[in-house]
Amino acid sequence: MTTDAAPVPLLEVQGLTKRFGSLVANDDVTFTVRAGEVHGLLGENGAGKSTLVKSLYGIHQPDAGRVVVDGRDERIASPSHARDLGIGMVFQDMRLIPALTVWENIALQLRDTPRVLKPRDAQRAITDASAHYGLDVDPSALVRDLSIGEWQRAELLKVLLAGARVLILDEPTSVLTPQEADALFDVLRRLTADGVGVILIAHKIREVRQIADRVTVLRGGRTVLADTDPHELTDAELVRAMVGTSVKPVSRRPEPTDETADAPVVVSLRGASVLRPTGVLGLDGVDLDIRAGRILGVAGIAGSGQGELADLLVGVAPLRSGSMELPGLDARGTTTGDLRVAGVVDVVANPVHDYVVRGMTISDHVALWEATTAGRRRFDVRGAATTFARRDERAGLRAADPSRRLDQLSGGNIQRVLLTLALTQDARLVIASYPTRGLDVLTTERTHALLLEARDRGEAVVLVSEDLDELLALSDEVVVLHHGRVAGTVPAVDADRDRLGLLMTEGAA
């Protein structure tokens, strides 16, 4: 397709910048969608894809830059404004009301819905549209009875009937079976034939190849590849654009790592499987040796089993099958309490949800930490301030005053408290999940140094991160998870980033 065919793009973004406090989520992003194309928007987690489309859909207001819709400058104030401009979005967490039928959900959204509903008219309009686009849904079915694929089709119908000409799909295939994904792509082709422009947020190279006419790749909030025909690029080039080419010169270990390659095993997993609450295997037959004095990096796209691995290692998630041996731990048992006393501590992936206790001060949290890691039943809240001051001095992360309530601090300051505790613990095994998320550059650097110090003290460190630069700079080796399985283990020194990226997105060959 040449640019002559569509002289005015449906939607054009120039120099869009969006900041959240000190975090720059979108930095001078450029992006264009034309009528009749599927535009793949690629990037790792945190690359700024969601922020960008939320700005287009009126959820965020950009701090700088232009958004041009149909050749006119627009300031998209709200989602309903976006819908008026013909921009529709299908979210990852779907937004239908389960207790209502499909047609009721759609009628709710439409502007010209009469005050007294006419079920027959509404249902006919929906049936016509579903036949036209091949979106097969029963309009009178209750949404809660739909399968995920049907649910998504209903959501698409809702957006299309609202008059969307630019359709934003946020990782629509992540919840679908391959067959459902193929069916969705057929629908997208019919839509583009009608002149709709589709923005498809995607993780998987294969899908982009299958459906996208153009791609834009974001990394670290910036456009690294703008409006390109994906067929001009190799898989490796696409992956490199997503995950980056340069290792930041941070905290590189001073010495080679072979010396500790056969260090004592602290925890050994064999065929370890863990169920998610949904009944799906989150971790599926994983073999892993975690050794003292080494940092094991864990890479993978979000939800590939990192959370389940961490939960298993701290004793929160039970093994479904397989074994977990603890030769390097002097543990009384395998409960969380036992493991904690034996020196297993973790930096949780989401401290605001899973660490902060409502209404409690930092001192309270410190007392809880001290008592549970020492196996004491008494909580010394009064002595906690002193202990914490000592830890704070040692860690150098400059945590807030211990008399402050933790739930009133920002995410970054909460993270500093948790890191200060976990990285001054002299533990046997530290599981650090996304330890530097939301931290400023200097605190990130200090945290990296602390992780390396913990390793040099002989602690086994499991580092879960979505930042490949961080993983490669700190880890001795990186294990890649994909759909709960080990897709491969790669030594961090001279790691082939392209291969890592492919393992993350496509799994073991």
Next chain:
Amino acid sequence: MSVLEKDPPKVVEPARATASGQPFWRRLLFVVAAYLLCLAVFAAFAATQGADPASIFTTMLQSSVLDWGTLQQTLVRSVPIVLAALACTIPARAGLVNVGGEGQIIMGSVAAVGVGLALGQAVGGPVAWLAIVAGAAVAGAVWCGICGFLRVRLNASESVTTLFFNFIAADVMLYVIYQVWREGDATSLPQSEPLTSDQLLPAVGGLQLTLAVPFMVLVVVGVWALLKYTSWGFRLTVAGGNPTAALRSGLPVRRILLGSMLAGGALAGIGGALNVMGAEGALRPGMTATFGYVAFLANFLGGSRPFPVLGAAVLFSAIANSGNGLQLSEGLNGSAVNVLLGLIVLTMLVVSGRTKEAFS
């Protein structure tokens, strides 16, 4: 590595503004206005029923707290309410909702009479009191503990199971009144055999107040100290404040939750025993008079903090007591005070919704 020598900047955040962001006096004004409006609505209601709105509040105060005799009645009546309210307070700290105060009071009362009858004439005085209170505590704890067990093992909602256990308990009491410990013949008012006079709590220093009232105050202080100063209370607060965090810290969350239900049930059971030993003397149908539900509201109004809960429970007891006065002097039905009770709860919900953390 040069950047590492500098310390990361210390971020100083201001304490978060109060929920409403309004100055204190504005919030206070709102609260006072809300409660005045609440009283005005009740006065209007009373006027429609033929009472004099100008005098009802004086009458209510006279018949609940201003007169020494009625004040004593109010305090005696508040004993089971306060204990059952604390039975909500402790589980609430652990994040659980105990709506079963009523049933736990009843089971405590039944156990109290059961223990008393078993001891018979042979045992009276402090030994009997202790035995009766202990039996009632166990009965209440078991009754509430079953719901706690269902919660931690089967994830059955404790707010639903405790509620339904109230109805079962009420029927258990009717059964023992009519079938097991029936006193007198079929023509007399239904009532169980009574405790012996040695087993009843004596009045304090020639007043109507029995020992139950000072004991109640002791329990409130004890629960306050337990929650504030002991490791048990700390664990409870952690488990209630963030169960995931508690689990990840290795706390035995299930045991903590179950323990809170056992402790709560025991308190409500003791409340039932004190009501029997200090006021009723025997079981009779309907004797608990929805104490358990009023207690639930008192705990809510008091924000699950022992001293405010005590205040709320005494307030509710006073309002209920003032019904007698309204009936005698104003010609209102005694249950009219339930309208006021409802209005106060409504006002309280509006006020707490509007001012959120204003008073915590």
